[in-house]
Amino acid sequence: MHCPRACPTKRDTNPLTYSVRYCSHSNHSSAKEELPPRLTPCAFSAFLKVLNSSLHLPTGGLVINFCTQCGQEVNLLIPQGDTHQRHVCTNCGHIHYENPRLIVGCVSTWDNKILLCRRAIEPRLGYWTLPAGFMENGETTAEAAVRETWEEAGARIAIDAPFSMISIAHINQVHLFYRGRLMSPEYSAGEESLEVILTKPEAIPWSDFAFQSVEITLRRFLAEAEQKRFSFHESVLAPNT
Template identity: 60%
Template structure:
């Protein structure tokens, strides 16, 4: 079993927690023996877009770790109270200064070794206007031959870009799923 990073104290009452299988469950959980609270830890959703202007895709060069200086699609953690599409549009505006029209769900990539699910939407840019946000060093539109493949930040971004260009060449777009089953920094 893939154990979650431990934490020591109950967020409800402050008592030390135990790591065991609760009654009626099949997985080990952090459980407070004092108040009975079961602390579930679930994957975090990363939401983003494949922002498109004509025949180009908008990428951001990261100003933060992890992978500082590498290129990525605009994406980030989904916030409470928003849909995946709303989060993807927000992240695109925050990181790339681009307003987009959210289109079809395009890729969903499971990244279990970091407890994440990465979700990307196709998105048409409303105009060719964009600017680097606080988390980006620069933002740029790329044609397929210009993509800096050796400098792509994450396997999920590389996979999504490969899916996009293959679908575009085939003349049809479909939803893609894939599992990234091991940590990979080299693409």
């Protein structure tokens, strides 16, 4: 039960085995509340093994061995009324759908210079890229581009318009890049960047780009910037191209 005087409480015992919350006043020592049992270290280790065996991410996409709803095995089947194989639970019938991932970024400029980041994480650690990353739930694509630019390059930007969309079907991704402008010439490397630069077009490190979609987008941008006329580009990036 709770202390009748609503005293501050604290936890006792090993948090991985069992928890007891008790009142900090000595004269209220009887005011204890037993909490639900927690995972023991052995149970937690077993849970990690099941999780590791049930979900892993190869090049082709997510492979699911066990149902996320009931924990039973799943099979690759074509559900009734569907046209694609899905991971279907043999016990509860739950269908595990898998969809492409959307990566969003921005070509951001200031005084005819372009904002670039050098990656501090894999894949392609140490190579250059535009600020970009996975879109989060609850945000628009433009909001994702603004957020990623702030997180990776410490720069505040204003979005102009969508510029380039590249489908990369063999890795189940779509890369969407906006055109944008820095609101000030201030920037700094975020957790996922080794360094950030504002570079003139002639100083762009073309041979050290992390991803082909970034190079394609930048070359299109510079070609149209010279003409001062921009359009939206959609393309497909095939394997080994």
